[in-house]
Amino acid sequence: MLNERMYKLGSQRSGIRELFEFGQQRAKIVGPENVFDFSIGNPSVPCPDEVTETLKNLLNEDPVKIHAYTSAQGLPSTREAIAESLGKRFEMDVRPQDIILTCGAAAAICTTIRALTASPDDEFMVQAPFFAEYNVFVPEQGGKLVVIEPDLETFDINIDAIEKAITQNTKGLILNSPNNPSGHVASLDTLKTLAAMLKRKSEEIGHPIYIISDEPYRELIYTDTVVPYLPQIYPDSIVCYSFSKALSLPGERIGYIHVPKDAYLSEKIVPAILGALRAMGYVCAPSLFQRAIEQNVDVRPSLDVYRENRNILSDGLKALGYRVIEPEGAFYLFVEAPGGDANAFSEKAKEKDVLVVPGDAFGCPGFMRISYCVKKDTIERALPRFAELI
């Protein structure tokens, strides 16, 4: 009678949201300060004051204009600001028509996958560990997700394994650097080698292999690492960006897609993405936040809080004997589960109101993701519980 696949997706939901909602329930019983919720990537740093100021100023302008529908692709002035910023920052020719405003990165990825998927045989590769929702986003947009095994030592991109997985049906490779959940950042050298391999294989199979670069964590870097901009290295890269993490606006659903003008068929990809937005009822990205972004496109997050959290949690867990993957970016710590069973560990941790996400959800069993976008105090008070758990 109903769509059972949707029912399953909606009743099981993602493990991460399940844990989050469990935490919300427990908070009502034991008090929010006694729930150590490391499950969700909700930024714990306020959005920069400039953004709040811009929002307040916008609310003094004509409400008819401010809250109006924008064109489906987004306000021309906002796209101009983003294009100019990207162009300057990465020394590229980026045009407003190459930018599509979206309701966050999830909408960006879904519509990009839908636009690129021409046949149910089309394959999109991703190397584990990876954002669990790709398991939903790719098949629901008509494609097949092909998972490449993780490199459990370095958590780096395994170019040989990716090459071996390429078939005639390979349409794209999803990259996510800085990576959720590992915090790993791909180096320029690695990406250049990857690009050369993809170029060679594209010629071999007779059509381009697109990179879909999921970049919500681009601005969250704690080392001297530079995050390379993929379109500079490999023109067939479609960038899906979100301001959720960079400007601490996750609930506001604002992001964009950059289709480089030199990408193969770029002049068709942009309308195809607009078609996908239309097919799913997106209409436009939230208008007030489109305008707010326009004025804050070069505002960067203050990383001090996350850096301190990262150091306390990473050092604390290492001192307790946990194996921690050193994170260069994002705000997650990827940690090997003592005993090797991350699900059992997560269940045991839940009993102590400590919420960590088993790596199985990220295609990486035996590890767990610990989000450190929480209060410093939460980390400090949780460490004794982690001590009991090991």
Added chain:
Amino acid sequence: MLNERMYKLGSQRSGIRELFEFGQQRAKIVGPENVFDFSIGNPSVPCPDEVTETLKNLLNEDPVKIHAYTSAQGLPSTREAIAESLGKRFEMDVRPQDIILTCGAAAAICTTIRALTASPDDEFMVQAPFFAEYNVFVPEQGGKLVVIEPDLETFDINIDAIEKAITQNTKGLILNSPNNPSGHVASLDTLKTLAAMLKRKSEEIGHPIYIISDEPYRELIYTDTVVPYLPQIYPDSIVCYSFSKALSLPGERIGYIHVPKDAYLSEKIVPAILGALRAMGYVCAPSLFQRAIEQNVDVRPSLDVYRENRNILSDGLKALGYRVIEPEGAFYLFVEAPGGDANAFSEKAKEKDVLVVPGDAFGCPGFMRISYCVKKDTIERALPRFAELI
């Protein structure tokens, strides 16, 4: 290589948005005051001051909280406020878990259709004239749109025609009252007769026929007409509501779905809709506006401006000899094209920078939709052009 269907959807776009973008281009050339854009339903009345005040107050609260992800279904407190308001207003038992916050009515309709569609044979009926995007929304969510001919005299619901169109595959009927584009409002008597027929036919075919009630114009009524609440009359009604028109927030993408607790399989429909939201990457409705709505759920629009516009335009066009369908609600005038060819009329009108939407897009050739959510002055100065066009 790409998804050609998406490319087609994105490159052709809707006739309405095409006209809107044409108007934006012309505005740059002849000045915005010389473009008489009656094409789009962008409210011309500012959002109520209470909403702006709420937004400003929210921006003084903790930004981490205000802009955080909400649960996929929406903030519990916002759903409580909506449920309480609906319950009081319509004397029904409405629970927070029956409400799902969405990115506007388009997202609400798409996810509802997707949740209800169990087979590619599933049919959703709609009587013309109807919102053109149903032509996209229904098939893209896997269903079939079955169009019932309009009643060109009364523009009322043709219950006999709907009954004749019901098959074993009928899953639902999309209703939109007040109607876009005709402004027609279905009466309580009509809806009761419709409900009795649907109940009888549901028993006959062995499964319920859901009503999907698309209600962005619920609050926009210019007569003493009362808009009945469908779940009171027919429990298998799923209400898709938007604050776009009611609170003049169209670009902000905020609305909700009400699945009545007495609807058949309601306990499965809610998770199925959540699954559809997840499948399409919606994550959550914009968080700031979820909170703003919570405090303004009973705020109603000021209708004076629209009522005045409606009267000037309707009286003006009638005086010129146009046949106008008297609108009780929404903010559109549906007008018979002089000579019978609405496309030719629209093209001729474009030459005079007057933008009206041919009824073909609404399954109703020979008529055209004139949005009167514009400045009064635009209507007054356009009337001489309409005089030349007849």
